[in-house]
Amino acid sequence: MAAVLPGLGASGATVETDVAIIGAGPVGLFAVFECGMLRMRSVVIDALDTIGGQCTALYPEKPIFDIPAHPAIEGAALIHRLEEQAAPFAPLYLLGRRVEGLSATGDGYELRTSAGDTVRARAIIIAAGAGAFGPNRPPLAGLPGYEASGGVRYLVSRREEFRGKRVVIAGGGDSAVDWALSLKEVAAKVTVVHRRPKFRAAPESAARLDEAAARGEIELAIPYQLHGLEGDGSTLTGVVLATLKGEEKTIPADHLLAFFGLSMELGPIADWGLGLSHSHVTVAQSTCETSLPGVHAIGDIATYPGKLKLILQGFSEAAMAAHAIHPRVFPGEALHFEYSTSKGVPGA
Template sequence: MAAVIETDVAIIGAGPVGLFAVFECGMLRMKCVVVDALDAVGGQCTALYPEKPIFDVPAHPTISAADLIGRLEQQAAPFSPTYLLGRRVERLARDGETIELGTSAGDTIRCKAVIVAAGAGAFGPNRPPLDGLPGYEATGAVRYLVARREEFRGKRVVIAGGGDSAVDWALSLKDVAAKVTVVHRRPKFRAAPETAAQLEAAAARGEVEMAIPYQLHGLKGDGSRLEAVVLATLKGEEREVPADHLLAFFGLTMELGPIAQWGLALDRHHIAVEPATCATNVDGVHAIGDIATYPGKLKLILQGFSEAAMAAHAIHPRIFPGEALHFEYSTSKGVPAAAWEAV
């Protein structure tokens, strides 16, 4: 339902950096609304690799993407953010000192500052050109991401693609699926050499079937329930692979969407910011995480976390004009009691 919401800061993007921005703003007594085009928080961590381990988050020698998002949600929870999911911000306007955002669901957000934490922008899967695709997408027979691998237990799964996602999920699902078939147009994969070698070894042991050199050619079923995937070579030779699910990993189509029309200074589809504050050239709008760029920028989650803190401190004077901000460490300042109750 469309709503009119008054808040201090609007955060566009509910990925890890956007979630940490809620915490940093909350520590400075600033309320946040978070908007994301996906139906769940987590951004690409949730949509693309929830079960993959991440190794460069401080204090976590290894942590799965899903667990990282869960902990960031827990960290943000004491500050009671409002989440508007399954919609994207389409409009930015000004009303005096107030910034007004409009979403695709008709919501209006009135705030004093905006933090764009939209990763690489709005993204969606590259879909294979197959007849009847929408019907199978609607039932989950054809998918472009894996949220829970348990959903594929005992199922016949065809995985198409030659990159990291295809190889990683083939290795992961072979232990739960009844059968995994990997479809690729050539023997060489674009995945990391180590995991590509693991896939080759799994195929040699009969744990994974390799359909090479084949491409997707068609879907067989009743329009919603999948029965088989039709493959074809470049020479037109066809074969059918019985399947309950097709996972198509052909990468993502990424774009800034309506954000590109806001007058922001762009640098190769990224938003140029001032490194010390993450401020853009549009007053009151900051950008952090993968979507932000400046000299020396590293596309690391941990750098995005730092940018969230810098943006929050830079925004504070807009929310509390004339109030001196005395920097305090969290160890001495503490956090709301609810944060400890949730641990």
């Protein structure tokens, strides 16, 4: 196959590669490494305009505790390390576009993207997580203007941006509770809005929230819901809350963080005949191959008996898929399993 140049691809590119990887999250990035260790070139396609998937978009500064050899590592740091690990194999990243079409060719598949790219590959690895995602937005008047200015946000990229600010956090899950506990260290004031006293967060985190509220470090607005925004249409000055009985109050605020979960969709992948089960792709456990020969799925999007939705299991699936793909890229060539400690990194 034609060599793939490293770096970012321009729109409308026509590329030939060994493996096309759909999804640039942690599992997709590790698949680049695993394919590279078997001398297979990769092109990585992602709808976001940067690599990292949810680690980058949703919790770049939140620690992850179940990555082997890292007692704790922040999401952004994990992605940086995975990018470094993949770099020797010069992957081509086609970012800010989604895969719109799939068709079989004589020796593999052809993918077409929303940016007009054509990617021809011997095999495909779908590492799309839960699919394309976006925040569930509260139905508030004037919301777009405050979103554009950063007054209303759905994720925290840098904690320091909230230093000395008045922050209202809406939601009752882990994201709302975890960021309330984190931002109380830097924000001038943190108010958590929830419609009921019981939170859906991890019990230990919810207990810490209650303790912080008892010490006056966090204000709890319960049982309230978001009702409106105050400001000039761009700069936020306050958040209007209301109870189910219609009682209202306004909390002065510079930022509203709304954590109401994500809206997920698989997009065109859902129409590829992959044997979906509740928006997940059923795969063979030993190879991660889907119902389409040469198309594999790994990470959160893949399902099989005993599946655990853990990043570390996705890493294992990346290795299994790469080894299963090798015969398609190098037909007739025997694959002798070797440990990386013995053979090193090819070309390094």
